[in-house]
Amino acid sequence: xxxxxxxxxxxxxxxxxxxxxxxxxxxxxxxxxxxxxxxxxxxxxxxxxxxxxxxxxxxxxxxxxxxxxxxxxxxxxxxxxxxxxxxxxxxxxxxxxxxxxxxxxxxxxxxxxxxxxxxxxxxxxxxxxxxxxxxxxxxxxxxxxxxxxxxxxxxxxxxxxxxxxxxxxxxxxxxxxxxxxxxxxxxxxxxxxxxxxxxxxxxxxxxxxxxxxxxxxxxxxxxxxxxxxxxxx
Amino acid sequence: xxxxxxxxxxxxxxxxxxxxxxxxxxxxxxxxxxxxxxxxxxxxxxxxxxxxxxxxxxxxxxxxxxxxxxxxxxxxxxxxxxxxxxxxxxxxxxxxxxxxxxxxxxxxxxxxxxxxxxxxxxxxxxxxxxxxxxxxxxxxxxxxxxxxxxxxxxxxxxxxxxx
Numbered sequence: 429x430x431x432x433x434x435x436x437x438x439x440x441x442x443x444x445x446x447x448x449x450x451x452x453x454x455x456x457x458x459x460x461x462x463x464x465x466x467x468x469x470x471x472x473x474x475x476x477x478x479x480x481x482x483x484x485x486x487x488x489x490x491x492x493x494x495x496x497x498x499x500x501x502x503x504x505x506x507x508x509x510x511x512x513x514x515x516x517x518x519x520x521x522x523x524x525x526x527x528x529x530x531x532x533x534x535x536x537x538x539x540x541x542x543x544x545x546x547x548x549x550x551x552x553x554x555x556x557x558x559x560x561x562x563x564x565x566x567x568x569x570x571x572x573x574x575x576x577x578x579x580x581x582x583x584x585x586x587x588x589x590x591x592x593x594x595x596x597x598x599x600x601x602x603x604x605x606x607x608x609x610x611x612x613x614x615x616x617x618x619x620x621x622x623x624x625x626x627x628x629x630x631x632x633x634x635x636x637x638x639x640x641x642x643x644x645x646x647x648x649x650x651x652x653x654x655x656x657x658x659x660x661x
Numbered sequence: 662x663x664x665x666x667x668x669x670x671x672x673x674x675x676x677x678x679x680x681x682x683x684x685x686x687x688x689x690x691x692x693x694x695x696x697x698x699x700x701x702x703x704x705x706x707x708x709x710x711x712x713x714x715x716x717x718x719x720x721x722x723x724x725x726x727x728x729x730x731x732x733x734x735x736x737x738x739x740x741x742x743x744x745x746x747x748x749x750x751x752x753x754x755x756x757x758x759x760x761x762x763x764x765x766x767x768x769x770x771x772x773x774x775x776x777x778x779x780x781x782x783x784x785x786x787x788x789x790x791x792x793x794x795x796x797x798x799x800x801x802x803x804x805x806x807x808x809x810x811x812x813x814x815x816x817x818x819x820x821x822x823x824x
Contacts, residue, residue, distance in 0.1 A: 472722065509662075530677050532707075
């Protein structure tokens, strides 16, 4: 039987994080109950092509969207460094002005008819993905006086099982708003928090067209597989 | 050993990127409806739910059985489900994850069926739950369908699992 090791303390935020005010009435107060290793939650599902959309890798309408074009790319693997292959990756983000294409976003900043704001691709056999997007703007929110979310891109990932499901946010290296943001700072472990910050990637920039940022993602995965038990010298 | 990427909240604008088509009712399906509520008893209008289940024989569906739905402005949802089978000593159940603004990581719960009380006595997951809280994991009969409310917090707080 495969098993998933517990998530190391400090990796994920506690849902009860008072500096992020929306947690106050939504974070459960009672301790979560540990599941046994044979629970359905460790047996799947794997989510791939069934939910794919055509054209989901380009959020810019062929480069016509306003703002700095960027390639967002990276590799998705599990804890054992195995690639998460042919797996669904969904992203969504604000436009260059810091406005989402969403009825609930009342920020007084312009929408861009050429920016879709959402993308959906599958990883390849090596677990790699890429999107063409634009650099999102920061935007104000009501959490505290003069609060601004740092530039970010929302990511949704699946991996090998229900237990590996992850929704997260990619941030941009060097953003001065990061240490001021209670959502980013909710990750207790500083090294873990840094794994949410994508570095600039000169090697993947496209000359004359787009800059590039690399966001690698590690999902939970089973500790044992019979395929890896073969002796090695 | 590669280090895990941390979770962050799905935020209020997930509909933009995470909307999937609704799974239609089929022959033999039942309606599972309910409401997501916060610790003050107010509806949570911006939650996203994901539901997964075993097949009729109780086995995992590696590439199927998954549904996703955003709640409406009143925090309400309505899935069409086909009841899964029992597997060994495990009583039939659905697994459910709740994502929302104000949740920095999704919370995990399970939905069991009201007619299976005999099986619940031997279900090894339910047996880990204090007896007084098990009722929060049971769907209630609601006409021809089922009802399951999710209390993120408060005196009726739903049991959540460390997955």
